[in-house]
Amino acid sequence: MDTADSEATTGELAEGFRLSGMHAESLTRFARVYRAQTAAGEDIVVKRTPGDAGRTEALMRWTRSLDHAGIAVVIPAGLDVANPQEIHGEHWVVYPWIDGAPYTGTEGQIRQAGDYLGRMHAVEVPTQGMRTYSYPDSDYSEVVSDCRTLEGVLSSQGDTEAIEVIRELGRRWWQESLPGLKKHDDELPRTAVSSDFKANNLLYTEGGPVLVDPDNGGVEPRIFDLALALVLFHNEGDGAPGRLFTDSEWETFSRAYLRHVQLTDRERELWSAALDHMLWEEGTWVLEDNDAAAWADSRQRAFLLNLAHTTPESYPLPDESVA
Ligand SMILES: Nc1ncnc2c1ncn2[C@@H]1O[C@H](COP(=O)(O)OP(=O)(O)OP(=O)(O)O)[C@@H](O)[C@H]1O
Numbered sequence: 606m607d608t609a610d611s612e613a614t615t616g617e618l619a620e621g622f623r624l625s626g627m628h629a630e631s632l633t634r635f636a637r638v639y640r641a642q643t644a645a646g647e648d649i650v651v652k653r654t655p656g657d658a659g660r661t662e663a664l665m666r667w668t669r670s671l672d673h674a675g676i677a678v679v680i681p682a683g684l685d686v687a688n689p690q691e692i693h694g695e696h697w698v699v700y701p702w703i704d705g706a707p708y709t710g711t712e713g714q715i716r717q718a719g720d721y722l723g724r725m726h727a728v729e730v731p732t733q734g735m736r737t738y739s740y741p742d743s744d745y746s747e748v749v750s751d752c753r754t755l756e757g758v759l760s761s762q763g764d765t766e767a768i769e770v771i772r773e774l775g776r777r778w779w780q781e782s783l784p785g786l787k788k789h790d791d792e793l794p795r796t797a798v799s800s801d802f803k804a805n806n807l808l809y810t811e812g813g814p815v816l817v818d819p820d821n822g823g824v825e826p827r828i829f830d831l832a833l834a835l836v837l838f839h840n841e842g843d844g845a846p847g848r849l850f851t852d853s854e855w856e857t858f859s860r861a862y863l864r865h866v867q868l869t870d871r872e873r874e875l876w877s878a879a880l881d882h883m884l885w886e887e888g889t890w891v892l893e894d895n896d897a898a899a900w901a902d903s904r905q906r907a908f909l910l911n912l913a914h915t916t917p918e919s920y921p922l923p924d925e926s927v928a
């Protein structure tokens with residue numbers, strides 16, 4: 606939980622980091638992300654990193670190591686003043702402005718994204734101090750009440766078929782997928798992941814994609830992060846199609862990923878359970894969390910309805926990659 610008693614104003618951020626030309630509006634309605642310039646005239650963004658000083662430090666250590674290993678990610682800009690800085694108990698970081706193209710759903714961009722995720726999962730990086738994954742300690746009554754909430758969401762969108770898909774997902778997750786994952790948890794390789802690997806967190810430069818939003822980084826079973834990328838890659842992406850990957854896009858993405866990561870037999874066996882886990886834990890949360898304005902956006906609405914109909918059968922893992 607944040608302990609800030611008041612939020613930093615843009616004026617305080619400008620003063621603390623000696624920035625000029627601070628944009629008054631955030632780049633996104635979901636968080637405070639401001640564009641500005643440094644005293645040396647460099648374009649930057651300043652944004653808040655959730656968590657305490659220890660977590661901020663751990664994140665920065667991780668992103669610097671990724672960057673050092675050639676996995677392009679934003680790292681704090683070199684300034685004459687401290688960066689990150691704690692202002693009103695919140696941790697603020699100035700990152701260089703990345704002049705890249707947004708995702709538009711091309712096959713090349715999908716391949717580059719899969720390749721990036723594979724490299725990120727394969728590299729050795731320091732992880733001490735990073736958030737570690739823990740399973741939800743829900744009970745069955747929560748599954749039932751979530752199903753009821755989702756029924757309300759989907760029936761107000763006129764999609765009664767999706768309700769059945771979601772009910773079956775909840776049942777399967779609770780009775781089969783979650784117990785199966787927990788039983789073999791110690792056999793699931795964990796690695797440092799961004800846990801938010803989606804198109805609008807990437808900008809495509811000549812050198813390839815750059816991850817501009819590593820803030821949700823933590824250490825998790827890598828198949829969860831792969832499954833999460835599949836589930837949410839097109840969420841909130843203005844230039845993305847209003848759906849999850851097609852078969853052939855998934856083939857492109859996953860094959861590019863598997864060039865870097867050799868999944869174990871157990872991971873392959875539990876892939877469909879991992880996908881259920883992310884569909885239930887993250888996918889249904891997104892369905893519940895989107896407000897009326899989001900549902901009124903035709904692209905996002907189509908994405909959400911497609912998400913509500915998604916089951917693991919549609920997304921098998923390709924065989925061991927040959928190339
Ligand atoms: N360093 C950067 N250079 C250029 N554009 C950026 C940079 N950082 C963020 N952006 C743009 O601003 C958008 C929002 O930033 P970001 O992803 O960090 O916020 P967010 O997703 O709303 O935050 P959170 O995921 O923490 O809720 C990005 O999708 C990207 O288009």
Ligand SMILES: [Mg+2]
Pocket residue numbers: 805806818
């Ligand atoms: Mg983001």
